[in-house]
Amino acid sequence: MADSPETVIRPIDHLLLDADPVAPALDGRSGTQTYAELERSVGRLACWLAGFGFVKGARVASWIAKGPVAALMPLAAPRAGFVHVPINPLLKHAQVAHILADSGASLLIATGSRAATLVEGDVPFDCQYLREEDAACAMTGGDTLPPSEADGDALAAILYTSGSTGRPKGVMLSHANLWLGAVAVADYLKLRPDDRTLCVLPFSFDYGQNQLFSTWIAGGCVYPLDYLTPRDVLKVVDRRDITTLAGVPPLWVQLVELDWPQEVAGKLRRLTNSGGALTRPLVGKLRALFPNADLYPMYGLTEAFRSTYLPPALVDSHPDSMGRGIPHAEILIVRPDGSVTDDDEPGELVHCGPLVAQGYWRDAARTAERFRPAPPASLYGGMAVWSGDTVRRDREGLLYFVGRDDAMIKSAGNRISPTEIEEAAVAVDGVAEAVALGISDDRLGQAVLLLIRAEEALISAVEARLKADLPNFMQPRTIRALANFPRNPNGKIDRVALGQEYKS
Known part of the structure; x- marks a missing residue:
């Protein structure tokens, strides 16, 4: 666009x-x-x-x-x-x-x-x-x-x-x-001066930062909240006549489990989601519980802020879609050679235009991996963000997520580096190697599974070390001790094989 x-x-x-x-x-x-x-x-x-x-x-x-x-x-x-x-x-x-x-x-x-x-x-x-x-x-x-x-x-x-x-x-x-x-x-959210945004992110x-900026540029009011329980969110929506709520899937799962009085649920005009896809059952629950609220599923990455959104009118008919590019974003789906894919042909999502960030601070190597010249088809040219995410585009121009190429774990809206968890685990004496994987979880999107090459007796020591060194959202749901890890021909740990064996 x-x-x-x-x-x-x-x-x-x-x-x-x-x-x-x-x-x-x-x-x-x-x-x-x-x-x-x-x-x-x-x-x-x-x-x-x-x-x-x-x-x-x-x-x-x-x-x-x-x-x-x-x-x-x-x-x-x-x-x-x-x-x-x-x-x-x-x-x-x-x-x-x-x-x-x-x-x-x-x-x-x-x-x-x-x-x-x-x-x-x-x-x-x-x-x-x-x-x-x-x-x-x-x-x-x-x-x-x-x-x-x-x-x-x-x-x-x-x-x-x-x-x-x-x-x-x-x-x-x-x-x-x-x-x-x-x-x-x-x-695209159609924010107005009489809107009140509850900032829970x-x-x-x-x-989370854009909750503030988009509301203020529209002349509305923000209410920052560090909530302890989902019921705190319900209470503030009621007491402060909140119209706009941004969240991630695990929060929506908790909120739909609450008993919302009809008059309170009716105050919300719009719900926005990012940090993970909404499941069809969850979309249905949100639509039933908040009948006056437009639902905006969205996809983004920090390197280009936000890439796509699905208009509320299309949520029922295309619940699995990522939507189309937001204003000021040009979204291309390309083959490895940079040419644009055909309809329904998977390719890499590339974000072009003025929302593209300036790279990674003092990290030229990683900047060069993610920020590369835009594909020839780009109307903007210049540098683009090559997301590493595989996406397909249907004949209506709507996008659908296929898979993530990198090893990132996305849990409760948080992007988690496996390496950070692994480094903390191998700091425990007796742990030779560690692999952190993301496994499917209905509430979190993905939960963390940590595999360690060590004696089983060391699991409790690893748990204690991780609780001391890492934030709660990075804590593994399960830790398993293995005698050996599979290897690829180069002698490196075969993460693909481990992922396939322990994917659920």
Whole structure:
């Protein structure tokens, strides 16, 4: 799809400027702020950050609860001329230490309870640490910075995402990437100024961060929520008259099991899903439970934000489809030689256009693997994201997911690197080798199966090590000890054979 000529790309920190200044923009336990009040808070937070004297383009990391500071850091850091690095609150100290070191962060803003879990050496010597309370205080008064004049190609954020091998890698997102992502989603979701979005997803995810951006660019109000139980979501939908809810399949499975009063379920106008496909039975339950809500199945990858969505009118007739490209995205399905496939011929999904990120931070090798010149058929040209996902296109132009080429495990909306789990397992004395696999799970999409070449008596030690080193969403459902692993002709572990033997 070609860009609309009227689309103007602006710095991401301009996001709040065009809405009704007295309309509510941010709601939550700390109260409600209007657009005018929130804009002042962004200016104050940006001025406070600028006061530390970091060089332009310095990375500023946040590892904080989902409140006003977390909501405004993505705007305030770029306004101050810095690059925001949000860290998933679920991560533990080893992953946080990697992100801080890899990004070269000059500042870490963290909640005290999280900071207390860090050990010596986790925070680099040249990275300053400040409490979340310090940032919150800075937003309440003092001088402000005016909106920035940043170029659209300037780096605004680095979002860390797991790869199929190795530790999390930082995806570099520009002002234009973030701005056009907000414009596109607000457009196809038909968001309005009277919409209220319940933000249950982490702001460290592109999907979670866009909950804020797309709502604000439409002039609506966001309500960030760190929920403990699914019933907390139901309660807030009722009390705050929520109209929009974004989620991942495991959350929907939990929500449809609740007893929703008809008048509460009827408040929702739209449900959006990404991070895994919805099953047909789940689609049916959602449609029955939320009759007033449009359902938007979506597909995306952090390297290009969002690629496709299925219009609600097609959900019943094409429940298995990924839909078509979103605004500002050109989606091609190509053969290995780069030529476009015929209808119903499987090929690799390639995402072209201005939503494509700038590559992986300080990782030229992995950037070259995923970010390559667009296929000849592209209207945009330039660099494209070669997803590694096999997809087919039907004669109506609708796309269908066929399979994932890499070894990534996708569980509860999280992309999990098998290597991270394997490295933690082999750190246990007596574990010679380890292989982490994704196996089918009705609630999670995929669960983690960990195979170790070790004595069975070591399973409990491995469990303890993983619980100490890895976040909950990376914990294996099952650990099995094997005497030997199958090998391919090159002597490497035959992961394909293991996957076939233990796929269920």
